Amino acid sequence: MKAIETLKNLRFLTLLFAAILVVSCSDDDDNPPEENIPEVFTDVTLVFTPTGGGTTVRATAEDPDGEGIADLMVNDEITLAANTTYTLTLEILNDLPDPDEDIGDEIAEEDDEHQFFFAFTDGAFSDPTGDGNIGASNAADPINYMDEDSDAQDGSGNPVGLVTEWTTGDAQSGASFTINLQHQPDVKTATSTSEDGDTDFDLTFVLNIE
Amino acid sequence: MDAKTDEPIPYAAVKVNGTAKFTSTDAEGNFTIDGLCSKSNTLFISSIGYADLTQDHENDSNATFYLIQKITGLEEVTVEAERLKEVGTESISQVVLDQAEIKSIPTQSLGSALSSVQGVTFASVGNNIQLPIIHGLSGNRIIVLNNGLKHGFQNWGEEHAPEIDITSASRITLIKGATGVRYGSEALGGAILVESTALDLNTPFYTDLGVSGETNGQGFNTNLELGSGSENWSYYLNGSFTQIGDRTAPDYNLTNSGKEETALGAGLLHHHKNWDVSVRYSFLDQNLAILRTSFLTSPEAFIRSINADEPVIIDPLSRDIREPNQVTQHHLAKAQVDWRYSDAGKLTFIGGFQLNKRQEFDVRRNADLPIVDLDLVTNDYQLEWTHPSWNGLKGLLGIQYFSQNNDNNPGTLNSPIVPNYNIERFSTFIVEKMEKDRNTFEAGLRLDFESNNVRGREPNNDLFRDEFSFTNLTASVGYVREFTDGSFRTNLGTAWRTANPFELFSFGQNRWRLIYGLLRYEENNGEISTDNVARFDESEVQPERGYKFINEFRINKNDNEHVLTVYSNYIENYIFDRPINVTTTVRGPSLAFIFDQADALFLGADYNWRTRWTTSISTDLGLSYLWTRNIGDDEPLINQPPISTSLSIQWDQGTFLGLSSSIVKLRSSYTFEQFQAPRTIPIQAIVDGSETVTLDSEIFDVLDPPEGYFLLDLSWSFGFKNLSGSIAVQNVLNTSYRSYLNDLRYFADEPGRNLILSLNYQFKPRKTND
Numbered sequence: 001m002k003a004i005e006t007l008k009n010l011r012f013l014t015l016l017f018a019a020i021l022v023v024s025c026s027d028d029d030d031n032p033p034e035e036n037i038p039e040v041f042t043d044v045t046l047v048f049t050p051t052g053g054g055t056t057v058r059a060t061a062e063d064p065d066g067e068g069i070a071d072l073m074v075n076d077e078i079t080l081a082a083n084t085t086y087t088l089t090l091e092i093l094n095d096l097p098d099p100d101e102d103i104g105d106e107i108a109e110e111d112d113e114h115q116f117f118f119a120f121t122d123g124a125f126s127d128p129t130g131d132g133n134i135g136a137s138n139a140a141d142p143i144n145y146m147d148e149d150s151d152a153q154d155g156s157g158n159p160v161g162l163v164t165e166w167t168t169g170d171a172q173s174g175a176s177f178t179i180n181l182q183h184q185p186d187v188k189t190a191t192s193t194s195e196d197g198d199t200d201f202d203l204t205f206v207l208n209i210e
Numbered sequence: 211m212d213a214k215t216d217e218p219i220p221y222a223a224v225k226v227n228g229t230a231k232f233t234s235t236d237a238e239g240n241f242t243i244d245g246l247c248s249k250s251n252t253l254f255i256s257s258i259g260y261a262d263l264t265q266d267h268e269n270d271s272n273a274t275f276y277l278i279q280k281i282t283g284l285e286e287v288t289v290e291a292e293r294l295k296e297v298g299t300e301s302i303s304q305v306v307l308d309q310a311e312i313k314s315i316p317t318q319s320l321g322s323a324l325s326s327v328q329g330v331t332f333a334s335v336g337n338n339i340q341l342p343i344i345h346g347l348s349g350n351r352i353i354v355l356n357n358g359l360k361h362g363f364q365n366w367g368e369e370h371a372p373e374i375d376i377t378s379a380s381r382i383t384l385i386k387g388a389t390g391v392r393y394g395s396e397a398l399g400g401a402i403l404v405e406s407t408a409l410d411l412n413t414p415f416y417t418d419l420g421v422s423g424e425t426n427g428q429g430f431n432t433n434l435e436l437g438s439g440s441e442n443w444s445y446y447l448n449g450s451f452t453q454i455g456d457r458t459a460p461d462y463n464l465t466n467s468g469k470e471e472t473a474l475g476a477g478l479l480h481h482h483k484n485w486d487v488s489v490r491y492s493f494l495d496q497n498l499a500i501l502r503t504s505f506l507t508s509p510e511a512f513i514r515s516i517n518a519d520e521p522v523i524i525d526p527l528s529r530d531i532r533e534p535n536q537v538t539q540h541h542l543a544k545a546q547v548d549w550r551y552s553d554a555g556k557l558t559f560i561g562g563f564q565l566n567k568r569q570e571f572d573v574r575r576n577a578d579l580p581i582v583d584l585d586l587v588t589n590d591y592q593l594e595w596t597h598p599s600w601n602g603l604k605g606l607l608g609i610q611y612f613s614q615n616n617d618n619n620p621g622t623l624n625s626p627i628v629p630n631y632n633i634e635r636f637s638t639f640i641v642e643k644m645e646k647d648r649n650t651f652e653a654g655l656r657l658d659f660e661s662n663n664v665r666g667r668e669p670n671n672d673l674f675r676d677e678f679s680f681t682n683l684t685a686s687v688g689y690v691r692e693f694t695d696g697s698f699r700t701n702l703g704t705a706w707r708t709a710n711p712f713e714l715f716s717f718g719q720n721r722w723r724l725i726y727g728l729l730r731y732e733e734n735n736g737e738i739s740t741d742n743v744a745r746f747d748e749s750e751v752q753p754e755r756g757y758k759f760i761n762e763f764r765i766n767k768n769d770n771e772h773v774l775t776v777y778s779n780y781i782e783n784y785i786f787d788r789p790i791n792v793t794t795t796v797r798g799p800s801l802a803f804i805f806d807q808a809d810a811l812f813l814g815a816d817y818n819w820r821t822r823w824t825t826s827i828s829t830d831l832g833l834s835y836l837w838t839r840n841i842g843d844d845e846p847l848i849n850q851p852p853i854s855t856s857l858s859i860q861w862d863q864g865t866f867l868g869l870s871s872s873i874v875k876l877r878s879s880y881t882f883e884q885f886q887a888p889r890t891i892p893i894q895a896i897v898d899g900s901e902t903v904t905l906d907s908e909i910f911d912v913l914d915p916p917e918g919y920f921l922l923d924l925s926w927s928f929g930f931k932n933l934s935g936s937i938a939v940q941n942v943l944n945t946s947y948r949s950y951l952n953d954l955r956y957f958a959d960e961p962g963r964n965l966i967l968s969l970n971y972q973f974k975p976r977k978t979n980d
Contacts, residue, residue: 031665031673032630033620040669041796063796066669067718068740069726072794096670106575113575185577195522198573199511201796 037094040066041103041201045091046179048166050084057086061203066096077206078177083126085167087146090116090179092201108162111149113185116161117194118143121175124207127167134180139193149188158190168209177207299401300643301652301688301701302387303762303775303816309380314927314936315966316377316422316431317452320354323376324402327384328832329775329816331851335369335721335953337457337961338469338498339536343951344386345777346812346836346850347399350710351756353389355403357490357544359562360394362588362614366628366712368953369721373494373540373566374404375473377420377433377450381405386775386816388703388758390684391639391654394612396707398756398781407446409479409488413439415974422968426940426961427468428529429454431968444479455529456499459959460946465525466502466532467961471495486548494540499531504722504957505573512722512801513893516913516956533571534721537580541565554598562590576623583619584628588612605642612637616711627720628711629666629674635659652688652701657681660708666715668743676729678746680753682706696765705756713785713805714751715743722956724795725787725803736904738790738804752783752807769822776815784810784840788848788888789912791903792896799897801912809842830858838886845888845909852884852915852950871929880920884950887915916955919947935969 042064048057059076080086094101107114117139119132128142144165148157161181182188184197305327312323321332321340332340333348341348354361354372364370376382383403390397415438423430430453437446452471457464472495479488503521515522547559565587569580594608612635618626641654661679668674686703709728716727717740728751729744760777790804814836822828838850856879866872888909895901903910925938944963948955 029632029663029665030617030630032618032626032667034667034671035620035623035625037623037625037669037671044796061796063794065740067724067795068669069724069731069738069791069793069802070740072796098670110575183575185573195511195514198505199797202798203796 036101037097040094040096041092042066042095043091043093043100044179044201044203045093046078046205047089047091048078048080048086049089050081050086051165052085054081054084059205061205062095064095066094072203074203074205077208079208079210080166080168082168082171082209085127085165088164088166090162104162107160107181110185111147111160111162112158113183113188113197114149114160114200115158115182115184115188115192116164117180117182118161118164119176119178119180120207121172121177123169124172124175124177124209125166126169127165132178134178134194136193136195139191158188171210173208173210175207175209176204178202178204296392299385299387299389299392300650301690301699302385302389302703303699303760303773304383304385307382307384310927310934312376312379312382313420313970314925314938314968315940316420316433316450316968317424317429317454317966318376320372320374320376320382320402320404324382324384328818328834328856329386329814329836330384331834331854331951333368333849333951333953334949336499336501336504337464337467339369339371339500341368341371342402343851344384344400344402345779345814346838347779350396351398351707351754353393353397353401355393355401356542357404357406357492358546358560358592359542359544359564359590360588360612361404361542362564362586362590363538363540363566364568364584364586364616364628366710367720369500369536370568373496373538375450375471375475375492375494376404377431378406378435378448378473378475378492379404380407386777387701387760388686388705388756388779390703390705391656391686392641395637395656395658395682395684395705398705398707398754398758398779406475406490406492407435407437407448407477409439409444409446409477411439411441411444411479411481413437413444417973418970419973420968420970422966424454424964424966426964427454427457429468439479442481444477444481446475446477448475449473453529456527457961457964458527460944460962461959462520462524463527464501464958464961465521465523465528466499466534468499468529468531470497470531484550486546486550488546488548490542490544490546492540492542494538496536496538497531498536498538500534500536501954501958502532502534502573504954505534512956513897516893521958533573533577535571537569537571539565539567552598554596556596558592558594558596560590560592560594562588564588564590579621579623581622581624582627583622585617585619587615589614602644602646603642604644605640607640608638610637610639611635625667625669625671625717627716629664629715631665631711632663634661648692650690650692652686652690654686656684658684658706662708662746664711664715666743669718674743676743676746680706680708682753695767696763698761698763700759700761702757702759705758707754707756709751709753709785709805713787714746716805720803721953723789723801723803724793726805728785728805728807731804733905736906738905754784754807755782756780771818771820773818774815775817777813779812781810781812783807784847786810786847786849788909790905792893799893801893808840810847811839811841813837826862826864828860828862830856830860832856832858840909843909846886848888848909848911849951850884850886852918853882855880869928869930871927871934873927875925875927877923877925878920879923880918881949882918884915887911887950890914913956915950916948919945921945921947932972933969935967938966938968940964940966 043062045060059078061074063072092103117134119134122131128144130141133139133141133143145159145161146163146165147160149160180194180202181200182197183200187197319340321342324330324342325332329345331343333343334340344352350365361372385401389401393401417436420433433450435448450473455468457467475492477490503523542564544562549557568584570582572581591611596606614633616631637658639656643652659681664676666674684704688701690699714727714729716725717730726740729749731738731740758779763774765772785807787803787805791802792799793802817833819831833855835853836851838847840847858877861874863872888911891901891910893912922942923940924942927936941963946959
C-alpha cells in the first residue's frame with residue numbers, strides 16, 4: 001500500500017518536472033533592435049567660407065571604425081588665403097549606419113549643453129588675436145562666436161561655436177588649428193572652460209596661410 | 211533528527227504536553243514514552259542549538275521528528291558552520307554569517323558584509339557596486355545561490371553586483387572551494403549561499419522592526435518582518451527600504467555616490483505528513499549612483515583626472531541620484547517540494563523563475579535614455595534525490611535544467627554592449643560521502659551540457675549571430691579527519707566556465723575606457739584589428755578550467771582556535787581584461803583594453819587565531835595572503851587582492867547595567883600595497899610615444915597601485931529585553947585611502963568616517979531562549 005503511494009508520488013514529481021521542461025524549452029531568438037546611434041562621431045569636416053565670396057575650404061578628419069581600435073585619420077590640411085575673413089561652419093556625421101547620421105542637428109538642439117573651443121598658432125589670425133581659448137584659464141580669450149545658446153542657464157546667451165568668424169593674418173605654413181567640442185550638461189556657464197564637461201571631439205589640423 | 215543534515219540528535223528532551231511525562235533521546239536519537247492515556251498526544255521536543263518543536267503524534271507509530279537549527283549569536287558561528295555543511299561540501303573550508311552580524315550594518319552590500327572573512331574581499335565600482343572576491347576570483351567564478359537558486363543577473367564586468375538585500379537574509383554561508391559539482395560548474399572560486407528567513411513550524415506570531423541611520427551619506431534603512439508558524443503552515447513577510455545620499459571622503463564630497471533600495475519578500479510553507487511544500491518570492495529595486503567624476507568620456511579629461519589629487523568634479527552634497535547610475539529590478543520566485551518518502555530518503559523538487567531588468571544611464575547627449583536596457587529571464591529546475599544510506603554511502607543525485615534569455619530593449623540610441631542570447635544547460639550530478647570512525651570521504655561528479663545562441667549588432671547595425679555548445683565533466687574528491695581538538699579537511703575540485711557574453715562580445719566605450727571582447731579583436735602582423743566579429747568555433751577562445759586544492763587545519767584547544775586554510779588554484783585559459791594600448795579617436799587618445807586568456811596560478815593562505823584571554827575579553831587575528839601569476843606568459847596578473855591583516859578585540863560584558871548583553875568590539879586592519887601589480891606606464895608616455903606597447907608587450911597599468919592603509923572600526927552592540935541594537939563607527943581615524951580593488955581608485959578616495967546606529971525590536975519574541 002505504502003509502496004504504491006510512493007510510486008504514485010514519484011510519478012507525479014517526474015511528470016511535473018517533465019511538464020515544466022517542455023514549457024520552458026520554448027525557442028526565442030529575437031534579434032537586438034536596430035538603433036540610431038547619434039552618440040558616435042566618425043567624420044568631422046571644417047568648412048571655411050570666405051565672407052566676401054570665393055573658394056570654400058574644407059578639411060576632414062575621420063575615424064572610420066568609430067569605437068574600434070583603428071586610429072583617427074586627419075585627411076586634409078587647412079589652407080586659407082592671407083588677410084581674408086572666413087565663416088567657419090561644421091559638418092559632423094556618424095558614418096557607421098546607413099544612411100549617415102547628422103550629429104550637427106543634435107548639437108544645435110542641445111546648444112545650451114555644448115561649446116566649441118579653439119586653439120591656434122599665435123598670430124595666425126588677425127581677428128581673433130592671440131592663440132585661442134582652450135585651457136582652464138583661457139576661456140575668456142577672444143573667439144568670434146557668431147551664435148549663442150537659446151536656453152542659457154545663467155540668463156544670458158552663451159556662445160556655442162557652430163558658426164564662428166576668422167580673419168587670417170599674413171602668410172605662414174605649418175601652423176596648427178585645434179577645435180574642441182565640449183559636452184557640458186548642467187555645467188556650461190558664461191565662465192565654463194574647455195576643461196569642464198566631457199570632450200565630444202578634440203581635433204588638430206595643420207594650418208597653412210598663403 | 212536534524213532537518214538539514216538528517217543526523218540524529220542525541221539527548222534531546224521530549225515532553226508530552228499536558229502530562230508530566232518526559233524522556234530524552236539516546237545517542238542515536240531514539241526515544242520511547244510508555245504509559246500514556248490518550249491515543250494522540252502532542253510532543254514537545256527541545257535540544258540546545260535547535261528550535262523547539264511541538265508536534266502531534268499518534269501512539270505506537272514510528273515517526274521521525276525533525277528539529278530545525280536555531281541561530282543564537284556570534285559565539286555559535288563556527289559551531290553552525292561545522293554542523294550545517296551540505297553533502298558535497300563538507301571537506302571544504304566554509305564560514306557562516308548569522309543574522310546579527312548581517313544586520314549590524316543593514317545598508318551594506320553583500321560583498322562588504324562578507325569581507326570580514328579571511329580570504330574574502332570585494333571588487334568594487336564605488337561604494338554601491340561591490341562584488342565578492344574569494345581567493346582572488348570574483349564575478350561569475352563565484353556562484354551566488356539566492357535561496358537555492360543561482361542568482362540570475364547581468365553577471366559580467368566589475369560594475370554588476372548581485373542584487374540581494376542582505377537585511378532579508380537570515381544566514382549567509384561562504385564556501386571557499388570549487389563547489390562546482392554541487393552548485394554549478396562555474397564555481398571556480400567558491401560559492402555564497404544566501405538564505406532568507408527559515409519557514410519554521412510552531413512559531414508564535416512575531417514582528418521584527420529594524421531602523422538604522424548613518425552619518426556618512428545621511429543614509430537610513432528601515433526593515434520589517436512578520437511571520438508565524440502553526441502545526442502545518444508557516445509564513446513570513448518582509449520589506450526593507452534604504453536611502454543614502456552622496457558620501458564624503460575625508461577631503462571632499464563623493465559627488466553622485468548615493469543609493470536607493472526597496473526590497474520585499476514573502477514565503478509560505480505547508481507541511482503535510484511527510485511532504486513540505488514551500489513557495490518564496492523576493493523583489494529588489496535598486497537605483498545605484500556611480501561617482502560622477504569616473505564617467506569622463508574624454509580621454510584627455512581622464513588623463514587630467516588620474517593625475518589630479520582630487521576628483522575633477524566635486525559638487526555640493528545631494529540626495530539626488532543622477533547619471534551615471536544603474537536602475538535594476540530583480541524578481542525571484544521559487545517553489546520547493548520536499549518529500550520524505552522514507553526515514554532516510556528524500557526527493558526535492560525546486561522550480562525557480564527570475565526576471566532581472568536593468569537600465570544603465572550615462573552622462574551623454576541623451577542622458578534621459580538608458581544606454582543599456584536589458585531583460586534577463588532565468589528559469590531553473592532541479593530534482594534531487596537524497597538516497598537512504600547504501601553500503602555506508604550517503605549522498606545526493608540530482609538533475610538540473612537551467613536557461614537564460616537575455617534581450618536588449620529598444621530605445622537606447624546605442625549599439626548593444628552585450629548581444630541578445632539564450633543559454634540552456636542540462637546537468638546531472640552525484641555527490642556521495644562515506645563516514646568511518648572519525649574519517650569522512652567525499653566524492654562528486656557532474657556532467658553539464660550547455661548551448662549558447664547569440665544575436666548581436668555591430669555599431670553599423672549589421673547583425674551577427676553565433677551558436678556554440680559545450681559538454682563538460684566536473685569532479686571533486688575530499689576528505690575530513692576529526693580529532694579531539696580539531697579537524698583537518700582537504701578537497702580537490704575542478705570547475706569550468708565559458709566566457710560570458712561581455713568577455714566575448716564587448717566593443718568600444720565602457721565607462722572610462724574602450725574595451726574589446728575576445729571575439730572582437732584579432733592580431734594582424736602584431737597589430738590589433740577590431741573590424742570583424744569572429745565565430746566562436748573558429749576562434750581560439752577556450753573555456754576556463756580550474757583545479758582548486760584547498761586544505762583546512764583547525765585546532766580548538768584551551769580557549770584557542772586556530773584555523774589555517776591553504777590553497778592552490780590553477781586555472782587554464784583564465785579570462786581577464788587588461789590595458790593594451792592608447793588609440794586615437796575623435797575625442798583624443800583613449801585607453802584601450804582587451805579581454806585576454808592565459809594560464810594562471812593562485813597560491814594562498816588564510817589564517818585565523820581566536821583566543822579568549824579572560825571570560826569576557828577575546829581577540830581574533832586574521833591574515834590573508836595570495837600569490838598570483840600568469841604562468842603562461844610569466845608575468846603578473848592585474849587587479850588581484852593585496853595582503854591584508856586584521857586584529858579584533860572583543861569585550862563581552864555579558865549582562866551589564868541592566869542590559870541583557872553588551873559587546874564592545876574594536877577592529878583594526880592593515881591592507882598592504884599590492885606589490886605584485888603589473889608595471890606602470892603613465893598614459894602620457896604612450897600618447898607622446900616615449901613608450902611603445904604592442905600586443906606582446908608585458909602587461910601594464912596606467913597608475914601605481916595605491917599605498918597600504920590602516921583602518922580602525924569600533925562597535926558596541928547591546929540587547930535590552932526585546933530591543934537589540936548597535937552603534938558602529940567605520941574608519942574611526944577618518945583615513946584617506948584608496949583600494950586597489952576599487953575601479954574608481956583612479957579618481958577618488960574611499961569614504962571617510964561613518965557613524966551607524968541601528969536598532970531592532972521584536973514585538974513578540976520569536977523564540978524563548980533556553
